[in-house]
Amino acid sequence: MARTPTTTDAFNAVAEASRRDLLDAIGAEELTVGELVDRLGLSQPQVSKHLAVLRAVGLVLVRADGRHRWYRVNGPALKPIHDWVRSFERTWNTRLDRLDDLLAELKSQEEAP
Amino acid sequence: MARTPTTTDAFNAVAEASRRDLLDAIGAEELTVGELVDRLGLSQPQVSKHLAVLRAVGLVLVRADGRHRWYRVNGPALKPIHDWVRSFERTWNTRLDRLDDLLAELKSQEEAP
DNA sequence: TCATCATATTCCTATATGGGAATGTGTCAA
DNA sequence: TTGACACATTCCCATATAGGAATATGATGA
Incomplete structure (x- = not known):
């Protein structure tokens, strides 16, 4: 048998660094394929194909708008x-670390509502 | 090119469900290959090979003890x-959810020190 | 209607995989 | 010393990539 298909689940889809880069690049925005091509310096088919995988596992959602996606x-x-x-x-994070993390996050949410 | 090798990083190593199962099975214990074979119902070479991948990315540590590992x-x-x-x-978790999570965890740590 | 733009899909290929079967390696016990 | 035991590794093969190049699809504007 071969490896588990990339479109099986989020674990497999996200194993590829380019796909994580895509998700990072999109972040909280809503971006066009062309924008992603520009920002990541990948080829257009490459971006489209990676997005197809992310779509297949529900990691991204698309909205059609004329000839843009x-x-x-x-x-x-x-x-x-x-x-x-x-x-x-628990293996690597103590409860105090976690508390610090939470406070830091609350603070950041406070600053960027 | 082919897919990113499984031994590249934790993301790729963990993409395979069997390998996640192995980590889950070991959990906070220290187990033998034979024990894992029994618990997961996989073949011995299969377990050894998956463990080799996990070892390659540092997800598991081994201790030799006679003919046991x-x-x-x-x-x-x-x-x-x-x-x-x-x-x-932040996309799916509100701050109150996070607080609940933290409290739940603190509680569980309280109960199982 | 037609050329152009924005994306998606198809073809092709080198490559790494996971599983099964068989075998190698090191350790212990008699 | 030798056979059994606990693991690791090797061979073999069907399969699914990721990338590059080329092409298909669909929408827009002149």
Whole structure:
């Protein structure tokens, strides 16, 4: 047998660094394929193909607008990864670290509402 | 080109479900290859090979003991994944959810010190 | 209607994989 | 010393990539 297809789940889709880069680039915005091509310096087919994989696992959502496609990140699709990794968090993070993390996050949300 | 090798980083190593199962099975314990074979119902070579990948990216540590090998999870190797996913956490988690999560965790640590 | 723009898809190829089967390696016990 | 035991590694093969190049699809404006 071969490797698990990239479109199987978020874990496999996100294994490829280019795809993580795409998600990072989009972030909280809504971007066009062309914009992504410019920002990441990848070829257009490359971007389209990676986006297709991300779409297949629900990691991005698209909105058609004339001949443009606006892509945005669908955060909740990452939750399975987050939840799984989280079960090992205690290994490296003490409770005080976690408290620091939370406070830092609350603060950042305070600053950027 | 082909896909990114599984031994490239934690993201790729963990993409395979069997490897996540292995980490879950080991958990906070220290287990033998034979134990893992029994618990997961995989073949011995299969377990050894998956463990080799996990070893390559530092996700597990081994201790030799006679003809046994005791494997344990090396949590911090998962931090890169945790950190990356965390940057998207705001999308699905409100601050109150996070507070609930933290309290739940503090409670569980209280109960199992 | 037609050329152009924005994306998506198809073709082609080198490559790494996961599983099964078989075998290698080191250790212990009799 | 030798056979059994616990793991690791090697071989073999079907399969799914990722990337580059080329082409298809669909919408827009003149």
